[in-house]
Amino acid sequence: MSLFVFGIGYTAGHYLGDARSLEIDGPAIGTVRTADKVEALGRKGQAALVFDDGHADPAIETALAQADRLLVSVQPGLSGDSVLSRFTDAIAASRLASIVYLSTIGVYGDHGGAWIDETTPAEPLSERGRARVAVENAWLSLGQRTGKSVQILRLAGIYGPGRNALDDLRQGDARRIDKPGQVFNRIHVGDIGRAIGQAFVFRGGCRVWNVTDDEPAPAPEVVAYAARLMGLEPPPLIPFGDAPLSPMARSFYAANRRVSNRALTQDLGVTLAYPTYREGLSALWAAGEGRGPV
Numbered sequence: 001m002s003l004f005v006f007g008i009g010y011t012a013g014h015y016l017g018d019a020r021s022l023e024i025d026g027p028a029i030g031t032v033r034t035a036d037k038v039e040a041l042g043r044k045g046q047a048a049l050v051f052d053d054g055h056a057d058p059a060i061e062t063a064l065a066q067a068d069r070l071l072v073s074v075q076p077g078l079s080g081d082s083v084l085s086r087f088t089d090a091i092a093a094s095r096l097a098s099i100v101y102l103s104t105i106g107v108y109g110d111h112g113g114a115w116i117d118e119t120t121p122a123e124p125l126s127e128r129g130r131a132r133v134a135v136e137n138a139w140l141s142l143g144q145r146t147g148k149s150v151q152i153l154r155l156a157g158i159y160g161p162g163r164n165a166l167d168d169l170r171q172g173d174a175r176r177i178d179k180p181g182q183v184f185n186r187i188h189v190g191d192i193g194r195a196i197g198q199a200f201v202f203r204g205g206c207r208v209w210n211v212t213d214d215e216p217a218p219a220p221e222v223v224a225y226a227a228r229l230m231g232l233e234p235p236p237l238i239p240f241g242d243a244p245l246s247p248m249a250r251s252f253y254a255a256n257r258r259v260s261n262r263a264l265t266q267d268l269g270v271t272l273a274y275p276t277y278r279e280g281l282s283a284l285w286a287a288g289e290g291r292g293p294v
Helices: 010-017 035-043 059-066 082-093 127-146 165-170 189-201 219-230 247-252 262-267 277-286
Strands: 003-006 028-032 047-050 069-072 098-104 149-155 157-159 176-178 186-188 207-211 237-239
Touching: 003 010, 010 028, 010 189, 028 035, 035 047, 047 059, 059 082, 082 127, 098 127, 098 189, 127 149, 149 189, 157 189, 165 219, 165 277, 176 219, 186 189, 186 277, 189 207, 207 262, 219 277
Parallel strands: 003 028, 003 069, 028 047, 069 098, 098 149, 149 207, 157 186, 176 237
Antiparallel strands: none
């Protein structure tokens, strides 16, 4: 099985780099936005092609025609999905059997801390979120129209190597923002890889899946746990109203919900290696994250 990836970034890059998560015996190739990134990945043995808003390597269509599986990890703009805009016909005509599209649980909007699942209607709070829902629907429509399996993975807040509370503490960037009642779901990048692998082999029709951990938790609690692992005093609590947050960061706090992963674990059959932030951060600490000079 060969794989094509639109958007080799943090998540897709970890998936490609984790041999245990790949169930393919053919080539894996994908896209990045610049020639410099093509060269950087090439030095690591990963083939890549340039695709951005202004340029698409002609070799992309050839690679798509030869692929059996497609992973899409490109964020849409307000005007839509650049992948669908440029390659819908090529994808529809290809031999691709399975398509996995990476989305976000942000499409659910705010539910006042209540538990929700995939049956909950998407009610995004921003124009960006509404654009994301439209793109999800376009991918699902493509799957239904062509008979290809399309699985939408709505990801929670992503953490993993190089992107976690341990490194934030080491760099002096960790803050404990106190907004009573606020919780967030998270997901370790390694568990996203497990979800992608299972989604590629799912044969139950086109579906949406929440890819989250078992335990939504307040952000200050996570930072405090990381500090305990490091033997540090946690940063002081900062009232939400006093926190110096960018508009983008503040928007994340506007939505409060507990997102269930029951379908992920029971229907898709994903066994999480890091069911809560405690297992995830402990494993990262044991692997050397959060150590060394800034």
